[in-house]
Amino acid sequence: MHYDRLFLPIKIRNLELKNRIIMPAIHLMYNMDGYANARFNEFYWRRAEGGAGLIFTGGCRFDEYGGSPGVMSLETDDFIPGYREFTDGMHKRGAKVGVQLYHAGAYAHSIANDGREALAPSAILSKFTKEMPREMTREEMRVIISKWAAAAKRAQSAGFDIVEIIASAGYLISQFLSPKTNQRTDEYGGSWENRTRFPLEVIAAVREAVGDDFPISVRIAGNDLVPGSNTNTEAVMFAKLLEKAGVDMINVTGGWHESVVPQLTGELPRGGFTYLTSAVKDAVNIPVAASNRINDPLTAEMTLALGKSDLISLGRPLIADPDWPKKAQNGESEIIRHCVACNQGCLAKTFFAEPVECLVNGFAGHEYMLKMYRAKEPKAILVLGAGVAGCEFAVQATLCGHNVTVWEKSDHIGGQLYLAAASHAKREFLTLASYYTSAFKKLGIELLLNKNAGLYEIKTAGFDVIVTATGNTPKSITLPGKSSIPVYSYSDILSGKAVAGRDVVIVGGAAVGCETADYLAYEAAMSPEELYFILSQRSEEPEKVLEMVDKTRRNIAIVDIAKIGTGFEQGTAWPLLKELNRFGVKQYSYAKILELTERTVEIEAVEPKTREQKAKERESGIVEPEKLLHLSLPCDTIVIAAGSVPNNELYNALKSDIHEIYNIGDSFEVGKISDAVSQAIELARKL
Ligand SMILES: Cc1cc2nc3c(=O)[nH]c(=O)nc-3n(C[C@H](O)[C@H](O)[C@H](O)COP(=O)(O)OP(=O)(O)OC[C@H]3O[C@@H](n4cnc5c(N)ncnc54)[C@H](O)[C@@H]3O)c2cc1C
Numbered sequence: 001m002h003y004d005r006l007f008l009p010i011k012i013r014n015l016e017l018k019n020r021i022i023m024p025a026i027h028l029m030y031n032m033d034g035y036a037n038a039r040f041n042e043f044y045w046r047r048a049e050g051g052a053g054l055i056f057t058g059g060c061r062f063d064e065y066g067g068s069p070g071v072m073s074l075e076t077d078d079f080i081p082g083y084r085e086f087t088d089g090m091h092k093r094g095a096k097v098g099v100q101l102y103h104a105g106a107y108a109h110s111i112a113n114d115g116r117e118a119l120a121p122s123a124i125l126s127k128f129t130k131e132m133p134r135e136m137t138r139e140e141m142r143v144i145i146s147k148w149a150a151a152a153k154r155a156q157s158a159g160f161d162i163v164e165i166i167a168s169a170g171y172l173i174s175q176f177l178s179p180k181t182n183q184r185t186d187e188y189g190g191s192w193e194n195r196t197r198f199p200l201e202v203i204a205a206v207r208e209a210v211g212d213d214f215p216i217s218v219r220i221a222g223n224d225l226v227p228g229s230n231t232n233t234e235a236v237m238f239a240k241l242l243e244k245a246g247v248d249m250i251n252v253t254g255g256w257h258e259s260v261v262p263q264l265t266g267e268l269p270r271g272g273f274t275y276l277t278s279a280v281k282d283a284v285n286i287p288v289a290a291s292n293r294i295n296d297p298l299t300a301e302m303t304l305a306l307g308k309s310d311l312i313s314l315g316r317p318l319i320a321d322p323d324w325p326k327k328a329q330n331g332e333s334e335i336i337r338h339c340v341a342c343n344q345g346c347l348a349k350t351f352f353a354e355p356v357e358c359l360v361n362g363f364a365g366h367e368y369m370l371k372m373y374r375a376k377e378p379k380a381i382l383v384l385g386a387g388v389a390g391c392e393f394a395v396q397a398t399l400c401g402h403n404v405t406v407w408e409k410s411d412h413i414g415g416q417l418y419l420a421a422a423s424h425a426k427r428e429f430l431t432l433a434s435y436y437t438s439a440f441k442k443l444g445i446e447l448l449l450n451k452n453a454g455l456y457e458i459k460t461a462g463f464d465v466i467v468t469a470t471g472n473t474p475k476s477i478t479l480p481g482k483s484s485i486p487v488y489s490y491s492d493i494l495s496g497k498a499v500a501g502r503d504v505v506i507v508g509g510a511a512v513g514c515e516t517a518d519y520l521a522y523e524a525a526m527s528p529e530e531l532y533f534i535l536s537q538r539s540e541e542p543e544k545v546l547e548m549v550d551k552t553r554r555n556i557a558i559v560d561i562a563k564i565g566t567g568f569e570q571g572t573a574w575p576l577l578k579e580l581n582r583f584g585v586k587q588y589s590y591a592k593i594l595e596l597t598e599r600t601v602e603i604e605a606v607e608p609k610t611r612e613q614k615a616k617e618r619e620s621g622i623v624e625p626e627k628l629l630h631l632s633l634p635c636d637t638i639v640i641a642a643g644s645v646p647n648n649e650l651y652n653a654l655k656s657d658i659h660e661i662y663n664i665g666d667s668f669e670v671g672k673i674s675d676a677v678s679q680a681i682e683l684a685r686k687l
Pocket residue numbers: 342344359384385386387388389390407408409410412413414415416417419420421451452453469470471472494512515647650664665666667670671672673674676
């Protein structure tokens with residue numbers, strides 16, 4: 001497949017880009033003191049080598065009220081030399097480089113700003129930080145504008161090719177634009193004209209600072225996705241004003257951080273916000289970039305082909321695979337390691353002010369340490385098990401120069417990726433299995449499927465090294481009472497080996513139990529195709545369709561002795577839990593299963609408090625005692641999701657007879673994909 005449009009050059013004012021691929025700003029938490037450093041440089045230099053035309057760094061702070069910890073800074077001239085060396089390195093590697101100048105306004109946490117209260121257009125409690133900002137004075141606005149302009153000038157001196165002003169995601173400029181957060185009564189609030197005054201003054205000051213030849217980009221929300229705030233209509237109006245104000249490029253993203261609409265996870269389909277970009281693109285004549293979940297070359301090319309945008313932003317996709325552009329250009333898109341939209345390695349880290357990494361790319365953020373490695377002596381290695389651990393090891397060891405053979409018991413590679421990808425918002429996880437299939441072919445890794453070798457065969461096959469990566473075994477538990485209700489494991493259900501009935505009780509409410517509930521609810525709901533049919537044929541009233549979309553035929557309950565919803569990475573569970581609530585999945589935390597009957601599961605559980613009750617308690621400070629209930633849950637299918645144990649039998653049986661043997665992934669210790677990937681990389685470089 002050729003992606004010709006993706007590799008056409010384009011001009012942004014006087015800046016020539018070699019292709020249409022840009023990396024948008026992603027604040028990486030690599031710059032704790034704001035200065036450029038080896039980790040930051042090497043991360044981006046690697047992405048420049050991968051072929052992206054323009055890479056935006058940042059958000060970059062320029063004001064003590066402005067930001068989050070760990071972001072780059074251009075607050076003073078001291079920062080210029082370090083970033084000069086950085087931009088030189090980017091240019092040497094063939095990429096243009098920009099910096100996003102960022103002011104969080106009410107979204108700044110006081111803890112990140114030495115305890116200072118945030119500054120905002122109006123003193124309205126921030127739904128993001130849960131803190132009350134202070135209304136900015138006119139003088140404070142003037143100072144921020146002048147600092148914005150001074151930082152743009154510094155960016156120019158540091159060798160950046162373009163500056164970007166952030167007017168999206170709910171940060172300061174978005175707050176000025178929105179009637180929800182801007183309730184000023186002076187000429188900066190009220191009418192649309194007044195609400196756009198501060199943003200346009202920022203643009204004018206930055207233009208004045210950088211001069212006429214230097215390109216300016218603005219990142220805008222395509223729709224704030226916050227009730228009562230701006231929509232795509234205002235985004236288009238704002239884009240027109242930006243064009244008139246001399247802005248050279250507009251990058252359209254999704255909504256605000258406080259929005260309850262998922263914008264980064266797999267709920268959002270590939271290219272799911274390009275409809276927002278199209279409206280902007282149709283209204284202006286300057287280049288427009290589309291953003292969010294454009295993680296494969298076909299979606300990118302199609303976006304350009306349909307005239308929805310002129311440029312494509314690849315944020316996490318370039319974290320996952322810096323060589324995405326080169327591979328797409330060279331006809332090797334099947335070996336792109338796709339972003340799976342999990343946020344577990346990147347966004348989740350930022351909640352703890354930890355450096356950004358990537359679930360599927362163990363090198364991301366470690367480029368400064370993990371250099372190319374070639375083994376001194378190539379070895380013949382046999383890998384047993386082709387899940388993530390076995391496959392990643394095979395790829396990495398081959399790249400280090402070893403000869404690797406993989407024996408897999410089942411008829412496919414990927415192992416538990418098929419279970420992880422079962423939940424409707426996690427289908428992207430399967431792209432990792434496709435990547436390994438293609439990478440094996442490309443690297444000439446010998447793979448034998450349906451190979452369940454015995455000990456003798458393994459020991460006598462003539463390999464120097466054996467690596468076991470045989471995964472885990474779901475835990476089974478004995479439930480009290482006598483019943484003929486069928487009991488399945490999460491694996492039976494998610495792999496499609498068993499079909500659940502209508503009344504399902506899931507025992508275990510950690511991440512896997514919750515995902516199993518989502519899978520079962522979704523399976524019994526209207527399919528996207530059915531809904532599209534009904535809507536496009538107008539065969540039902542819209543209100544009725546809205547009711548139907550939230551209904552599932554299954555009656556699902558999750559029961560756990562502990563709290564339901566644990567085991568997720570920080571900040572990643574809410575879209576799934578929102579789905580469970582939408583589908584009416586009942587959740588009983590701290591519950592005890594008393595007995596199984598022929599048609600029910602009898603439990604003792606704490607009565608879940610309603611949202612209203614919880615709000616009332618928070619307001620009054622009086623917490624009502626929890627009520628213990630005896631409940632009879634209708635049930636025709638039980639699913640056990642009570643964890644798993646390492647499947648290390650093979651390793652234990654072999655270890656005393658094999659000179660060099662290693663055990664990795666879940667068969668070593670039940671963990672995550674990132675554990676499997678990092679153990680595989682570490683081992684490959686050690687042999
Ligand atoms: C529902 C679900 C959701 C998940 N979601 C996430 C998530 O969001 N993020 C995350 O990081 N992790 C997630 N995980 C965990 C993650 O999938 C695993 O940690 C990871 O896939 C483990 O990889 P592995 O290669 O060690 O094991 P596996 O994927 O289990 O692979 C083991 C392979 O070995 C093969 N095998 C077994 N015995 C033999 C033998 N004797 N000879 C040859 N082959 C053999 C098996 O057939 C299998 O292919 C999830 C898991 C589940 C079940």
